Amino acid sequence: DAGVIQSPRHEVTEMGQEVTLRCKPISGHNSLFWYRQTMMRGLELLIYFNNNVPIDDSGMPEDRFSAKMPNASFSTLKIQPSEPRDSAVYFCASSSDPVWGREPRGGELFFGEGSRLTVL
């Protein structure tokens, strides 16, 4: 499998512009997570989906941020308008539903390579 695929890998834009980050999860995974990583705050969970439905978006910093998952193989994270403080590495990750019981499996989280965003 190709793993979690993110694009673009690098994005440099000016304040006020719209930014769209894209993610293709691992085939068969039904949970998708968007994280943001900065030196100051480490890894922060922004939003996650299960079976294409947003479950928790409490980590989305402001209304300028929005995320969609129109189907099982694609998700976007949009920032409009962008600000310099949005500069960070944005990661997408996916997992399959964990199975509990005598033979637990699943639930392992796999990350993409990230999209490094710089807002000038």
Add this chain to the structure above:
Amino acid sequence: KQEVTQIPAALSVPEGENLVLNCSFTDSAIYNLQWFRQDPGKGLTSLLLIQSSQREQTSGRLNASLDKSSGRSTLYIAASQPGDSATYLCAVTTDSWGKFQFGAGTQVVVTP
């Protein structure tokens, strides 16, 4: 709220020495605990996943233990190599959705 702590924040060891990385968490009612490795400018690579009913997992030179009652996990890397230099992150999930809370990581340098 679950808090995950990794101490020390940085560690330097000579090649060949065993590495011991610590992770502690405040809420012992976890579902999964996962260890990751992150190289500079790269994404996170999964190393080991320990589910709540398990006490340890092993993969090659890596061994991770889990003690839920004390809220601790330890990652052991045997016979360290310069290629093991990276940041190691611990993450736990306390819900069935798989929502992970991450520690800040331990930056490891293995000197030749």
